[in-house]
Amino acid sequence: MYRAPLRELRFVLDELLSVGFLSTYPGLSEYSSETTESILGEAARFAEEILEPLNQSGDREGARWTPDGVVTPQGFPAAYREFVAAGWPQLGADPKFGGQLAPQVLSTAVRELWGAANLSFKLCPMLTQGAIEALKLCGSEGQKQLFLPRMVSGQWTGTMDLTEPQAGSDLAQIRTRAVPDGDQYRLFGQKIFITWGDHDCAENIIHMVLARIEGAPLGVKGVSLFIVPKVLVNPDGVLGARNELRCVSIEHKLGIHASPTCMLSFGGKHGAIGYLIGSANRGLEYMFVMMNSARLSVGLEGYAVAERAFQRAAEWAKERVQGKPPAAPAKAPIAYHPDVKRMLLTMKSCIAAMRALGLYASLQLDIAEHNPEEQRRLHAQTRVDLLIPIVKGWCTELGNELAATGVQIHGGMGFIEETGAAQYLRDLRITTIYEGTTGIQANDLIGRKIGRDRGAAMATLLVEVRAELEQLEGSDAVMRSIKQASIEAVDRLREATDSLLEAFSAGQERALAVAVPYLNLCGFVIGGWLMAKSAAIADAKRAGAEREFYEAKLATARFYAQQVLPRALALARIVQSGAACVTESNAALI
Numbered sequence: 001m002y003r004a005p006l007r008e009l010r011f012v013l014d015e016l017l018s019v020g021f022l023s024t025y026p027g028l029s030e031y032s033s034e035t036t037e038s039i040l041g042e043a044a045r046f047a048e049e050i051l052e053p054l055n056q057s058g059d060r061e062g063a064r065w066t067p068d069g070v071v072t073p074q075g076f077p078a079a080y081r082e083f084v085a086a087g088w089p090q091l092g093a094d095p096k097f098g099g100q101l102a103p104q105v106l107s108t109a110v111r112e113l114w115g116a117a118n119l120s121f122k123l124c125p126m127l128t129q130g131a132i133e134a135l136k137l138c139g140s141e142g143q144k145q146l147f148l149p150r151m152v153s154g155q156w157t158g159t160m161d162l163t164e165p166q167a168g169s170d171l172a173q174i175r176t177r178a179v180p181d182g183d184q185y186r187l188f189g190q191k192i193f194i195t196w197g198d199h200d201c202a203e204n205i206i207h208m209v210l211a212r213i214e215g216a217p218l219g220v221k222g223v224s225l226f227i228v229p230k231v232l233v234n235p236d237g238v239l240g241a242r243n244e245l246r247c248v249s250i251e252h253k254l255g256i257h258a259s260p261t262c263m264l265s266f267g268g269k270h271g272a273i274g275y276l277i278g279s280a281n282r283g284l285e286y287m288f289v290m291m292n293s294a295r296l297s298v299g300l301e302g303y304a305v306a307e308r309a310f311q312r313a314a315e316w317a318k319e320r321v322q323g324k325p326p327a328a329p330a331k332a333p334i335a336y337h338p339d340v341k342r343m344l345l346t347m348k349s350c351i352a353a354m355r356a357l358g359l360y361a362s363l364q365l366d367i368a369e370h371n372p373e374e375q376r377r378l379h380a381q382t383r384v385d386l387l388i389p390i391v392k393g394w395c396t397e398l399g400n401e402l403a404a405t406g407v408q409i410h411g412g413m414g415f416i417e418e419t420g421a422a423q424y425l426r427d428l429r430i431t432t433i434y435e436g437t438t439g440i441q442a443n444d445l446i447g448r449k450i451g452r453d454r455g456a457a458m459a460t461l462l463v464e465v466r467a468e469l470e471q472l473e474g475s476d477a478v479m480r481s482i483k484q485a486s487i488e489a490v491d492r493l494r495e496a497t498d499s500l501l502e503a504f505s506a507g508q509e510r511a512l513a514v515a516v517p518y519l520n521l522c523g524f525v526i527g528g529w530l531m532a533k534s535a536a537i538a539d540a541k542r543a544g545a546e547r548e549f550y551e552a553k554l555a556t557a558r559f560y561a562q563q564v565l566p567r568a569l570a571l572a573r574i575v576q577s578g579a580a581c582v583t584e585s586n587a588a589l590i
Helices: 005-018 019-025 035-059 076-085 104-117 119-138 142-155 283-315 336-370 374-415 419-431 436-451 457-473 478-504 508-512 515-543 547-564 567-577
Strands: 156-161 177-181 185-195 204-213 224-229 229-235 241-242 247-252 261-266 272-276
Touching: 005 019, 005 035, 005 104, 005 336, 005 515, 019 104, 019 336, 035 104, 035 119, 035 419, 076 119, 104 283, 104 336, 119 142, 119 156, 119 224, 119 283, 119 419, 119 478, 142 156, 142 204, 142 224, 156 185, 156 283, 177 272, 185 204, 185 224, 204 283, 224 229, 224 283, 247 567, 261 547, 283 336, 283 374, 283 419, 336 374, 336 457, 336 515, 336 547, 374 419, 374 436, 374 457, 374 515, 436 457, 436 478, 436 508, 436 515, 457 478, 457 515, 478 508, 478 515, 478 547, 478 567, 515 547
Parallel strands: 156 204, 177 204
Antiparallel strands: 177 185, 185 261, 185 272, 204 224, 224 272, 229 241, 247 261
């Protein structure tokens, strides 16, 4: 049974990040600790009682294609109706369109619960949220008024339609064409891998489609973005005729079986009617608005599902009796075996570090949007731009590793579907791929973020991080060792960044050859900083009423510093000296 980690979330929000200051920002004056407690409590109930019971059954049944449309597993339409009735799609959305304005950091905490309880379900509102963001920022006033209120309410859902059979991540190869027809366009083409591209949970689906207007330039400079509704919408908002697009098949996948991944066909005869968003040939620019939102949300999926895998593994380890652990009673469960304890601590500490990083990045979004000082907003936006590829790449890569560890803790029973451990591994596998693979995130990090400003944003972050670590106080050798390990890791990241910039100036190939190790290095080190801060808080409070909670928090941070953070030292060495063995290899001989 899934138990929402409310105390862990409150620790990060209230104690580690101290997000209460957000209530001083214009537009967030109603935000309070009590609001957070109420919203998280209700979200936990929905996740535990409604979504989690559908997770395994949805995995077994899967979504089903029919000529009349996709049918989702039993219970999903009813759960979505309850999701809408409770107002969850409105959380964090613009009140102008019926939303309930709330900090992004709170919305991120809530989305963790959806992802942990039922990743397949969570993907539907995630894609809708991305479509809302793109339309809000780039659409015309008329488009916003017509589509956003019903999307914000959850009455209609949204998707982003990028990929084509010949164009995976290379969007320059898009062939879907848009033919002008008065003040609208008619689209012809095919899209694949469209998450929740068709379903029976909502009455309409608003597709955000990349296509090329006839006569547009080749490559990404000729791609435009269009609104293509599944059902056409009359000017008064009433649904009209069915648009000329259909789901021709759904994919048979390794995981997320309850989430329909669709192949869509646009325009069999007259073309699917679409409406241009913004200016022609700027579609990729607009789509990145959606993708940035989605990348942060996918990053949190890495630690959300890992949290669920950890809970199941810990429950198993505390009940399963095998052998006699050293220095333990004869009938002690396997959690007392040192290696099983090590695996459990690995899962728990890494999840804590990822959660802290994800929520820290979300907090920067709030500062960038709401802080009254322009310079502070710009600083926060630069920070979140730097962090998003790290959150997306590192959290999903590490989440996959932790889900595999959860299977390992179960032993042979973990390889059996009935225990449920394997589903988390299968479901998580896609997270390092969709919304841009880890390699794409790493290339974005070193190309657009590190290379473009010659490492200025990273240098600023590391200066701030090191200064905070130097100021940490601790009462014993354990706290001092955590602090020193974190400072050493920061210094190695700084040196590796300098080395990366040198490689980048000599040619992109050398830098790209170590891009993913560099991204993971950033994740482990920044996570180590946040874990050290957590340790200092726990050390100061462990004599109080919640002694066991803070003792566990300190032990987790100690484990991270001594058994997880040393990975950063190896990764730094790879970044500094591991490029040549890649660049000098002949791809034909691999």
